[in-house]
Amino acid sequence: MNYFSVLFKISKKNLKYRILLIAAVLLAIIQTFFTLSQNRQVLLEENSADRSAVQSVLSEFKKVDLSAPDAKNDPLYTNLVQQSELLARKEQTLLFNNWPLFIDTSIELSTIRKDFRSLPGAENYTSYLPAPSDNQLENAFYTRIKKADIPLMAQNNTIVMSMLTLFSFLGILWFPMTTLITNDLLLEELRHLSLTNGFPLALKKRLLTKIGFTTGFLLLALGAVYLVCMAFAVHFPIGDLNYPVPVFLTSYTTLPFIGYLGILTFYFLLLAVFSCLLSIVLNYILNDFYLSLFFSFGLYLLPFFFPAASAKLWFLPAISLNPVKLLQGKHLEFSNYGNCFFGIMVLLFWCILFLIVIKRMITINTLRDRR
Structure with missing residues (x-):
């Protein structure tokens, strides 16, 4: 033995x-x-959660028309509104299976999120948004998907x-x-x-x-x-x-x-x-x-x-x-x-x-x- x-x-x-x-x-x-x-419709669920988080942050700001002169004095609010609009666009593209627009919007959103963290006062709201590493991973993923024309797995x-x-x-x-x-x-x-x-x-x-x-x-x-x-x-x-x-x-x-x-x-x-x-x-x-x-x-x-x-x-x-x-x-x-x-x-x-x-x-x- x-x-x-x-x-x-x-x-x-x-x-x-x-x-x-x-x-x-x-x-x-x-x-x-x-x-x-x-x-599960994972992409739609993730987008809905992100949109709710941004809306929660926006509720703490006074609503301002972005075309008004005062809007330029609050870059945090402007950036958050841009994020909200992009997330709404992503939701629409998911509902209508417009994958090219969804990918382009996702890449644009990751850039806007990255800019948000460099703004004064952003540290008070970063807990509501994806971590920097998650945002960078998302950018790398969708950039690769777009470059190689790979079909997305939405489920x-x-x-x-x-x-x-x-x-x-x-x-x-x-x-x-x-x-x-x-x-x-x-x-x-x-x-x-x-x-x-x-x-x-x-x-x-x-x-x-x-x-x-x-x-x-x-x-x-x-x-x-x-x-x-x-x-x-x-x-x-x-x-x-x-x-x-x-x-x-x-x-x-x-x-x-x-x-x-x-x-x-x-x-x-x-x-x-x-x-x-x-x-x-x-x-x-x-x-x-x-x-x-x-x-x-x-x-x-x-x-x-x-x-x-x-x-x-x-x-x-x-x-x-x-x-x-x-x-x-x-x-x-x-x-x-x-x-x-x-x-x-x-x-x-x-x-x-x-x-x-x-x-x-x-x-x-x-x-x-x-x-």
Whole structure:
């Protein structure tokens, strides 16, 4: 019986592995079915929400005729009226399926919104409007649609559109899920020494094998998500696999859906390896399951509670743990550092550093003293 068989024997009795696999499959089934069955007019819904937000801001201003001389003295009001008119035009183009005019209006609206943020007093109303990153993503998306003459998907009735929604959730949940699985890798090794010590394998090789095994299981869970989405393709249209997805790389641009999915898959794999190595280092330093879990989740939650501070601490992996937000450029609201490639470099750096620490830990043979 090889070491992988022992790991499988140990893991199949571990409830958390089964829970993760079931949770991943259920998330994929529920989210995909909900998105496809709703068949929502997403563009019309988003436009209606944006129009209501602008009207809410305009209600705080005194109504002025834009042709009157006084209107020039209030550029905020003028800009908001322009936004309201453009959103009304977008709604009309959606109702009559006038896609060329809809695309041109969307590009013009993103420019007007960008100008709004540079006006004095705009900071009092920016919470009502899309974030700068969302506005830039929208501009990049519609510019690409217009340039390549790509048909718009106005409804969430394809596998491609449902997977974009699904992976937005998975990007948030992936690191917490991997942390729950990997959080006791070294502690578990100590608990099962009676099984593992009989193998002619050094501790270093056993830990590397365990990292490979755990990463493989996490990829299995990810593969199950893909299989669920493919299963829905029997009854629902797949959609355009080259449909543009707006992202921030070194600048705001678009990627074909299949390329976007490939980057996310590689990033999820890297996060799985990072989570394994982080767990071993924390287990060694803290020698406690709950403290290791606390520090791992603390690192993950840092950008949520202290976004400005975590963005400035760009050398820490905190802002690199959610690939979807990184690809959306959300961190740029607080810092000019970072993009998807930068996040990969940071994670690789910490993985190498953790490997050095683990090697040093084994070399000085402190593990035996902890038994």
